[in-house]
Amino acid sequence: MLLTGFATVELAVQALTEYGALTCLRKETFNRAEFRALIQQALASARHAGRPAEGAGAAAPDSIAGSQAHECGLALVVDDDAGWRAILSELLSDAGYRVHSCAGYGEALGRLRRETYSLAVVDLALEGSSGDVPRPWHDSLDEDESLLGYRLLASTRAGGVPTFVVSGVATPAEIERVYDEHAVFAFFEKHAFDRRTFLHTVAEAQTGAPLSLELNLLTDRERQVLQLLAQGLTNKEIAETLVITTNTVKRHLKAIFRKLEVHTRSAAAAKAISAGVSVDWLEEEDEDL
Template sequence: MMMRKPRALVVDDDRSWQEILREILEDSGCEVDTAASLDEAQRLMAVPHRVAVVDLALHERDHHNRDGLMVLKLLREHDPGCSAILLTGYATVELAVSAIRQYGAENVLRKEVFTRGELKKLLLSIFSAEEKKPEDTKPTVTLPQLLKVNREARILLVEDDQSWQDILSELLGESGFQVRACRSFGEALGCLRRERYQLAIIDLSLSHASGGGGIGATRPEDLEGYRLLLGFQGGGTPVIVLSGMTDPVLIEQTFARPQVFAYLEKQSFHRKVFLRTVHEALQQKGPPAEFEKLTEREREVLELLAEGKTNKEIAEALVITTNTVKRHLKSIFAKLEIHTRAAAVARIKGET
């Protein structure tokens, strides 16, 4: 008996985009229905669809049109088994949050950086998640089981936007992790001083006023989230940055911090990609047990040392004297059983 092809819905008022999306969906094994307006899409909803790709603006002369969100709303109400993907040339962080949280979109793709491969991989992920027949059903494997970590795994979430904080806390909580959510620099810094975490997820800009797509003349050091990276000791907690800032220079500078594992953009946020990144970050080789011997201050000195700073620069950064730095280094060398600064840098980078 031949299996029935999954049915897909394309909603876009641009004929060329309709054809592009139809081709990709047909190549993925779908039967495709197309609509150019909200009314046409609503009529086609009489038939269930497995997946829908919906343009945000369904009026070529009105770029402020948001009929695509109404299509998502109707799909959520009348065809809950349909995985919806919003496609737009006008993506913002707020739109991505709204489409995912309020309207139930699986993902938000931007037309200006659209690739066929990205959509095909997303479709593959959606179709592979279809329910199996009862006789083929196997126990669900949760993320913590995959990671072989227990429910005591602690994650620090630093995000001042309540919508994003809710989305991320829910995803992580459902995966079995303990989440400590913070909204400000001071609150997060206090948590870092008092507690240890297996992973941290932070937004670079902890101010809605500076939450745009680029930083302009803003230096990374002026961003509170970026400054928090200084609070993560070298060889310790990995960090996933989730930000609405897309400036390439900023991203490169962020990755220069040794503890940064990944940089995810809010405008193209995808739940499965996010959870997979969490998985990969937690699968990293943990810090050597010997680092547990170090005090909080010694870890700070060691990280600054790994950045190539001199004793004087370390002293200035930590507001201590150079003699105090020397005492810390002597203690660090003894605990790690090394004798030189170069050996300390190699140890923190996992080279020895």
């Protein structure tokens, strides 16, 4: 196969006729799924001709991946760059997801309201965001107004969807804010994007999704109460720390127990620990609400 970024008709004809190339692929229109299919076709032709290629066994992983396709559920990709949409969609398809891709905020929001997703990948700066407007305008807007991706993060969090951000516009402060305020699973910067790392993180999300979904159901205040509970604080101590009443603490704990489907403080603390909440010490005995 000839894969080139400098493809003229004459070059393609010469590769196919004079040098016996199977096909000529242009880099600017390269499609990974099409490429895999051509590789399998070439290997099958070589075996049929009695000339087994050394890498003939390489087709096996593709056939295995094909048998596992779409077992991970539905994934949403939101990016206004067609090239990035294609890359992310193909990677998620390889990982076993059925993928819906959207180019803008409105289409993505509609999808989120109609469908149930197992994973979402969102770019912060979607078309219609104010990232390209004059700086004084940008400075006068808060994050949710300046980048439409933030609004989608609020929607995916409310729906309990594990979410990745893949963006080229974030500052270190914005990255921290995305993790702290929107509880994303991972953040990837486009200029340093690595496919293997992305796929590895997707696999981590698949195994950690059930717990993440549960914790995403909690409000910010309930998360604070859960963290303090996991550190072993009593209701009175939690109330003093958060400057709320003990009755309010009890109300939050009831909501936490219901959402996490637990009945004791220690069970709730165990789920917090599994989710990576820092814990100094735990009470050995359960307490009633």
